[in-house]
Amino acid sequence: MASHVTFRQLQVFVAVARGGAVKVAAQQLSLSQSATSQALADMERQLGVVLFERLGRRLELNDAGRRLLPHAEQVLTGMTELIDAAQEPEGELRGTLHVAASATIGTYLLPMLAGRFVESHPAADLQLRLRNTQEVMRDIQRFEADLGLIEGQCTESRLVSEVWRQDEMLIVCSPQHPLAEKDLLGDSDLQAAEWILREPGSGSRAVFEASIQHHMERVKVRMELDQHEAIKQAVRAGFGLGCLSRLSVAAELARGELVALRSPLELTRSFSLVWHPERYRSPLWQAFKVFLLESE
Numbered sequence: 001m002a003s004h005v006t007f008r009q010l011q012v013f014v015a016v017a018r019g020g021a022v023k024v025a026a027q028q029l030s031l032s033q034s035a036t037s038q039a040l041a042d043m044e045r046q047l048g049v050v051l052f053e054r055l056g057r058r059l060e061l062n063d064a065g066r067r068l069l070p071h072a073e074q075v076l077t078g079m080t081e082l083i084d085a086a087q088e089p090e091g092e093l094r095g096t097l098h099v100a101a102s103a104t105i106g107t108y109l110l111p112m113l114a115g116r117f118v119e120s121h122p123a124a125d126l127q128l129r130l131r132n133t134q135e136v137m138r139d140i141q142r143f144e145a146d147l148g149l150i151e152g153q154c155t156e157s158r159l160v161s162e163v164w165r166q167d168e169m170l171i172v173c174s175p176q177h178p179l180a181e182k183d184l185l186g187d188s189d190l191q192a193a194e195w196i197l198r199e200p201g202s203g204s205r206a207v208f209e210a211s212i213q214h215h216m217e218r219v220k221v222r223m224e225l226d227q228h229e230a231i232k233q234a235v236r237a238g239f240g241l242g243c244l245s246r247l248s249v250a251a252e253l254a255r256g257e258l259v260a261l262r263s264p265l266e267l268t269r270s271f272s273l274v275w276h277p278e279r280y281r282s283p284l285w286q287a288f289k290v291f292l293l294e295s296e
Helices: 005-020 022-029 031-048 065-089 104-107 110-120 133-141 189-191 203-212 228-236 245-253 282-296
Strands: 054-056 056-061 095-102 125-133 146-150 160-173 194-198 220-225 241-243 259-261 268-277
Touching: 005 022, 005 031, 005 065, 022 031, 022 146, 022 241, 031 133, 054 110, 054 245, 056 065, 095 104, 095 282, 104 125, 104 146, 104 194, 104 203, 104 228, 110 125, 110 282, 125 133, 125 282, 133 146, 133 268, 146 160, 146 282, 160 203, 160 228, 160 282, 194 203, 194 228, 203 241, 220 228, 228 241, 228 245, 241 245, 245 259, 259 282, 268 282
Parallel strands: 095 125, 095 146, 194 220, 194 241
Antiparallel strands: 054 056, 146 268, 160 241, 160 259, 160 268
16 A cells, blocks of 8 residues: 555655644645645555544644654655756755754854855755754754754753763853952852853753752842843843853953853863654765764
8 A cells, every 4th residue: 555655645744744734734835735635634544544643723743653754754855865866966965954953052153064064065955943952852853853963961862962072161240240350159159149041941051050959059040041142141231140151252251241250060061963863864964964073
């Protein structure tokens, strides 16, 4: 029966899985909703399995759908690469790669690196998405991204990760803050201070919380913000201490707008690459991963 599944049915299956609705898939594929629904129903009939849980107008992959999705994507990618290979010069990398990156990486590292990669491979299309660490891992699990770049360790056992590079986080304050002139912060200073921190679920917040657990009983969080620039603005205004990557505060430190404070906290961390083992890894995927691992 499976031999009668068509390329169009596979396209519909993958589009519905990614968009969660027939309407979204129909728009993406320039089909009518009735034609899209019919293609999906025909595929399920040919395979003899139901692929989705119907929750009103929302369609969620069931166990069978999740198991078959990576195989369908692999077939579609292979067909696309076959067509591209017939049209491209030998050895040229083509295609689209969806990359999800956590905030520090996505703001201060990835744009420059992606730009360098595309300069060398102009037929490659890198689609970048900025998320927090938990959201990156969720995107990878849902097959909404091909490759993730996260701060810290991957906590999802179903995903594969590889350490990419090291990063140093710093405690920073305004030059006018009462602690700005102190040589070394003690536990009492950390306990008494008010903090401007990233939101729970971010890699930066996870590293900070892991580092402070043996130094203070409770953190006085004055603000939780999901953007580095917002945190830096609040810290510069004197509202509290921040804990951010050296990458994100290098310019402010050089201009004297922020001060880095020494403390007993261990604030080094790893940046990691993460991917789904069942997701098809195209030549473009493999080339970009090698490029990242070899980049300075």
